[in-house]
Amino acid sequence: MDGATESAQDVATTHGGEPTGGDWDPEELPDGLVVADRSGQVVRFNAVAARLTGRDPAEALGQPLERALPLEDPEGRRWWQLVDPYGGLAIRRGHPERNLLLPEGPEVLVAARYVRDHPTGPVRGVVVTLRSTEARRRSERGNSELIATVAHELRSPLASVKGFTATLLSKWHRFDDEQKRMMLETVNADANRVTRLIAELLDISRIDTGRLELRRQRVDLATIVRRQVQAQIAAGQDESRFVVRVEDGLPEQWGDPDKLDQVLANLLENAVRHGAGTVTIEVAPTHLPQRDGERGTAVTVSDEGPGIPPESTSRVFARFWRGDPRGGTGLGLYIVKGIVEAHGGVITVDRADRGGAAFRFMVPVGTPAFWN
Incomplete structure (x- = not known):
């Protein structure tokens, strides 16, 4: 086994910037995965990447990365020539996820990590992850729905709180104790409603990010x-x-x-x-x-x-x-x-x-x- 192939196998144990262990199967990943070795040749091209790009993994393996994955930015510029992972600045570690295009193909979300033996050493591999833009659109639609729902649910109780407090502040002496009590009870109930909604939003955030803590x-x-x-x-x-x-x-x-x-x-x-x-x-x-x-x-x-x-x-x-x-x-x-x-x-x-x-x-x- 030559050094390039051996290092490529080491590179293939990295996904999303963190080691995943040597016995994982790239076909089980939910995202597309493309891995190139120190010479820039593709050594991994999983089934999700094949589905997203419409390319045959057998044809992509062994090809230069820029040929197996000919990405372009929205202005039509060749992406790998722009970022130059193997010949660019020695301190770069990759690039964050962004929208890129395949010639006559779909738009995909692409992130890359450059693997180095030490911070300024030569690149010994490039790990590329691919996701469908539809996943992000669904996420954005979900966030928009959440914002719209929260805005709608907050509008009514906050309007009530503002209306009753403004009325009490400006016309306090015009109301008897029973009327004041009714208004304050309504304000209290609406404040509880807002508090509950905020608690629900915090729970959703923790559930979605896997940070829901349980006190056992x-x-x-x-x-x-x-x-x-x-x-x-x-x-x-x-x-x-x-x-x-x-x-x-x-x-x-x-x-x-x-x-x-x-x-x-x-x-x-x-x-x-x-x-x-x-x-x-x-x-x-x-x-x-x-x-x-x-x-x-x-x-x-x-x-x-x-x-x-x-x-x-x-x-x-x-x-x-x-x-x-x-x-x-x-x-x-x-x-x-x-x-x-x-x-x-x-x-x-x-x-x-x-x-x-x-x-x-x-x-x-x-x-x-x-x-x-």
Whole structure:
């Protein structure tokens, strides 16, 4: 094995600027990957790169990088001649992702890393990642939808807060104590609504970036369920509307009590607001098939309302999905799913026995060994 080939294999263990280990398979990557060795010849060209560029990997291997991947910038200039990875400044480490074009081909998002043995040493390989621009467009559309939703949801409570506070400041002595109290209670409720929306946005950011932190400790899901039912009753719901069933033999459960509280609060609120009739909450021991039958706890929240149309069940946990146009951000169930999955669990929705919606989440026992 000559030195160039050996170094190329070393280069091929780097993806996105960080080592990934020597036994990984580039065909399993979600992005296109093209790797050139120290001589500029292509030594890796995975299937995603072939799909994005329309090129045959067999023909690309062994070709100079600029011929196997003849990229151009929006002005039609040859990209590899402009950046000159092998002959440019010795301190460069690559270039960030940007839109580039293939001659008579699609637009792609391209990022490159130049691999050197030391900071100013010669380039011993170039690692190129490719992504479809459609992925970024979807992300941009999602961000635009999020901004529009947040702006819409903030407008109403902030207008109320501003209106009532301005009225009280300018005409305080014209109102009696009962009127003042009503206005201040409305301001307080709208401030809570804004606080909740901000908390949802922070949760979404943490879920999307994999930074949702869980504070693990022993939890009693049956107690959490009963606490959330009492919260609904304290908020004005009839106690007779709720039925709680807890089976014997629940395992010792570990998890984040605050986050699991959030899951139950959201599911109960949905059942009360959008469902009808009796809301039944069942807590039972279970085995999770997606975790090789590991023991866990299952919680099912069902109602007797109209349920969810079968064609919508696949979208229930997506951002901005609303089963009822009467309100809500459409973010709650997305966050619920993220929290359950962060616990190593799974959540599903089905039709309840009495016709409504039945949300069921299962979480593994989550012992300390699982979390570490």
